[in-house]
Amino acid sequence: MPDPILISAQAARDIPGLRALLVIAMPDCLLYDSWSARNEDWRAEDVASYLGDLVRANRETLKALRAWSSEMQLTIEAGEILVVLKELGPDFVCGAIFALGTPLGMARLHLRRLLDRLEQQLPRYEVEKRPPAVRVLEFLKRYAPDPHAVLLRVSLRTGILHDRLLSPEALSDDETQQVEDAAKSILGLAQLNL
Amino acid sequence: MQADDLKLSRVEDYCLTFLEDLPYVYHCHHYNLFHDQTVDDALGEDAGRELRMVASREATYPLIQRCCATAGALTPAERLETAAALFRWMGHGDLEFAVQAQGGEVRGEHLHYGLSWREKYGSGVRRTTPADAFGAGFAAAATEVAFNLPAGELAVEETHCVALREPECDIHLAPGGKRDLGRIRSERAEILSRLGATFGGLDEERIAAIGAGLADFVRGAASDERGLIRAFNVYVTRHLAAYYNTSIYRAVRQVEARMPQSSPAAEWLFREAGHVCVFNTFGNVLLSPEWEGLIGPLSGLAEDTLSYCCAIARGLGFGRWTLAEHVPGKRLVLRTPATYESIFDLCNHGASTRGRCYILQGAAVALMVLAQKVPWTESPSLTPEFYASLFSAGPLPWKVEETRCIAKGDSYCEAVVTEV
Amino acid sequence: MSDGFELKPDGACCARLNWRLLLPAEVAEEQLAAAFEGSGFVARCQRPEIWVFRRVRDRAELAYVPRTRRLQLRIDITVPEAERPGAAMSLASELAANLS
Numbered sequence: 001m002p003d004p005i006l007i008s009a010q011a012a013r014d015i016p017g018l019r020a021l022l023v024i025a026m027p028d029c030l031l032y033d034s035w036s037a038r039n040e041d042w043r044a045e046d047v048a049s050y051l052g053d054l055v056r057a058n059r060e061t062l063k064a065l066r067a068w069s070s071e072m073q074l075t076i077e078a079g080e081i082l083v084v085l086k087e088l089g090p091d092f093v094c095g096a097i098f099a100l101g102t103p104l105g106m107a108r109l110h111l112r113r114l115l116d117r118l119e120q121q122l123p124r125y126e127v128e129k130r131p132p133a134v135r136v137l138e139f140l141k142r143y144a145p146d147p148h149a150v151l152l153r154v155s156l157r158t159g160i161l162h163d164r165l166l167s168p169e170a171l172s173d174d175e176t177q178q179v180e181d182a183a184k185s186i187l188g189l190a191q192l193n194l
Numbered sequence: 195m196q197a198d199d200l201k202l203s204r205v206e207d208y209c210l211t212f213l214e215d216l217p218y219v220y221h222c223h224h225y226n227l228f229h230d231q232t233v234d235d236a237l238g239e240d241a242g243r244e245l246r247m248v249a250s251r252e253a254t255y256p257l258i259q260r261c262c263a264t265a266g267a268l269t270p271a272e273r274l275e276t277a278a279a280l281f282r283w284m285g286h287g288d289l290e291f292a293v294q295a296q297g298g299e300v301r302g303e304h305l306h307y308g309l310s311w312r313e314k315y316g317s318g319v320r321r322t323t324p325a326d327a328f329g330a331g332f333a334a335a336a337t338e339v340a341f342n343l344p345a346g347e348l349a350v351e352e353t354h355c356v357a358l359r360e361p362e363c364d365i366h367l368a369p370g371g372k373r374d375l376g377r378i379r380s381e382r383a384e385i386l387s388r389l390g391a392t393f394g395g396l397d398e399e400r401i402a403a404i405g406a407g408l409a410d411f412v413r414g415a416a417s418d419e420r421g422l423i424r425a426f427n428v429y430v431t432r433h434l435a436a437y438y439n440t441s442i443y444r445a446v447r448q449v450e451a452r453m454p455q456s457s458p459a460a461e462w463l464f465r466e467a468g469h470v471c472v473f474n475t476f477g478n479v480l481l482s483p484e485w486e487g488l489i490g491p492l493s494g495l496a497e498d499t500l501s502y503c504c505a506i507a508r509g510l511g512f513g514r515w516t517l518a519e520h521v522p523g524k525r526l527v528l529r530t531p532a533t534y535e536s537i538f539d540l541c542n543h544g545a546s547t548r549g550r551c552y553i554l555q556g557a558a559v560a561l562m563v564l565a566q567k568v569p570w571t572e573s574p575s576l577t578p579e580f581y582a583s584l585f586s587a588g589p590l591p592w593k594v595e596e597t598r599c600i601a602k603g604d605s606y607c608e609a610v611v612t613e614v
Numbered sequence: 615m616s617d618g619f620e621l622k623p624d625g626a627c628c629a630r631l632n633w634r635l636l637l638p639a640e641v642a643e644e645q646l647a648a649a650f651e652g653s654g655f656v657a658r659c660q661r662p663e664i665w666v667f668r669r670v671r672d673r674a675e676l677a678y679v680p681r682t683r684r685l686q687l688r689i690d691i692t693v694p695e696a697e698r699p700g701a702a703m704s705l706a707s708e709l710a711a712n713l714s
Contacts, residue, residue, distance in 0.1 A: 143318065146228065147586075148581070149586075152463050153235045156460055156463060185322075186319075187319055187320070188320035189320065224627065314628070420673075422691070424688065427625050428627040482677075483686045487679040573624075575623065
């Protein structure tokens with residue numbers, strides 16, 4: 001991972017059991033900043049989008065249950081890691097990856113202090129909404145079967161040339177709708193919640 | 195049903211295999227699912243499924259007729275029993291018929307497409323249409339043959355499917371079929387009469403020996419009581435070439451006619467199916483205990499990998515793939531006096547203006563990738579992630595051109611792989 | 615599992631389906647067929663180059679290569695992916711016990 005921009009490496013190192021920290025810009029689930037204690041065998045860019053999707057799904061679930069609050073925190077235990085996800089204001093999400101077995105109470109306390117500092121440094125701006133076709137195609141590449149072939153599949157389904165799909169921001173509204181319909185068919189979804 | 199109960203033949207000069215004089219090949223579920231998916235991408239789910247079902251009916255009706263004749267099955271019950279045994283022998287699962295001449299119900303268990311789709315994709319994607327068009331088409335053809343009905347007499351629909359997260363697959367047959375099925379030209383005699391002289395290539399003696407040995411071994415691979423064939427690290431089907439070819443060539447031609455701007459994408463995806471086939475089927479065969487026992491541990495040398503892959507293609511009935519030229523990492527010329535694809539296209543559609551061997555084209559590039567980029571001696575795991583790292587992490591360093599094709603009127607097919 | 619045996623993932627067309635059971639040097643080839651049969655496996659193919667045994671109960675298979683002593687455990691495709699490692703470990707333990 002590259003050196004972090006905002007995350008204090010020293011402060012992160014002081015959090016017991018913390019293996020990695022990712023800051024993700026929403027709603028596009030793009031990696032904004034990251035830190036890791038050691039070389040991991042995964043790329044922060046690859047993980048960031050899924051963590052963002054998780055927080056979004058969690059938020060929508062809790063809203064549907066009338067139980068959402070901005071203080072919500074999501075904890076996942078899996079394999080040898082513990083993942084803690086937290087929203088940082090309206091535009092960012094933080095994913096903290098701990099070694100499994102880390103005393104959670106102490107870790108959360110340290111993490112909260114770090115995130116409080118971090119939250120104040122994060123930019124306050126109106127997140128630019130990227131064109132829907134860009135977001136649909138990114139979503140498809142994350143979740144479609146055979147992601148390596150998904151652009152060709154969309155091209156074949158829509159009749160939009162493959163080269164044009166490489167610049168989805170330039171697609172017309174009609175073409176964007178076609179891309180979205182193709183995505184729904186490929187994923188078997190009635191609607192895309194992006 | 196055993197191999198000895200069927201009329202099987204193999205023409206070693208072309209490495210084509212025939213079941214009741216109809217060409218058949220071996221493909222695993224990775225290829226089969228990608229093939230069907232591409233047909234649906236080209237035509238949409240409903241039209242794609244309809245085409246696949248028609249392709250199945252056209253291909254299997256004459257096969258079932260002939261199998262019943264070979265078995266001496268005369269009554270409807272005997273014919274249905276023969277058809278079900280044939281379906282299991284082909285590795286497509288188990289069909290239980292409760293039908294009359296007016297139709298009825300067919301229960302499918304462990305059907306290849308539904309079962310393998312759920313295995314491969316089911317945890318990540320929701321499917322909205324049933325997956326077993328081949329099985330449904332086969333069930334309709336078997337019922338029509340059993341009751342001496344013309345092909346296409348019955349309407350058929352798969353009403354439940356395990357790929358839809360339902361507990362079983364059910365196929366409903368009723369009067370009111372369209373009876374407008376085409377007649378496929380896929381006969382052994384015609385195919386052989388239209389092929390040119392055979393030939394060999396580099397490392398011919400070794401490739402021929404391994405290919406013939408593999409063909410012999412897979413011919414004897416029995417399906418289990420559920421109709422599944424497991425060998426060489428893969429679940430494999432014995433499949434009629436006519437099913438693949440009918441669905442591919444009709445889909446491609448429909449795209450060419452209705453949406454010509456999309457035909458490069460269609461052809462690219464059918465070539466991609468060749469990558470999928472070589473990576474998953476050929477790769478798993480190479481890493482299997484059967485291969486290690488019959489041929490020996492892998493050396494990892496590029497020339498060995500290429501020879502082995504040609505032998506595998508021959509063993510699976512894809513044609514007599516030969517190595518005409520090989521400059522490691524730079525150039526590969528794959529040449530064959532027959533493929534199961536081009537000769538079908540020529541017989542059914544006349545001379546084409548372009549190469550039509552999509553498997554051969556895709557496989558040629560994939561062979562180069564397997565030879566140059568896979569560390570075989572380290573027993574790599576052939577996972578989707580590894581596939582993505584080989585075939586989609588940026589543009590491939592090689593491109594392929596089918597410079598000769600029997601479908602164009604050439605006397606052989608040739609795929610040339612060069613550096614980009 | 616008994617000492618000297620080791621279970622590792624092996625190549626397969628589906629996730630976690632095939633497993634390689636490393637045999638200790640002291641296990642003789644002559645013991646294998648009887649050990650397989652003792653666990654309910656029946657030979658489907660027993661050529662000098664390759665043996666394949668199958669068990670009807672759970673449709674598991676064993677493939678053994680005499681020339682390299684490679685032993686592959688094959689779990690059935692109908693076993694859910696999450697349960698395959700456990701099924702492989704259980705089968706490996708059973709075989710190891712028969713061979714120890």
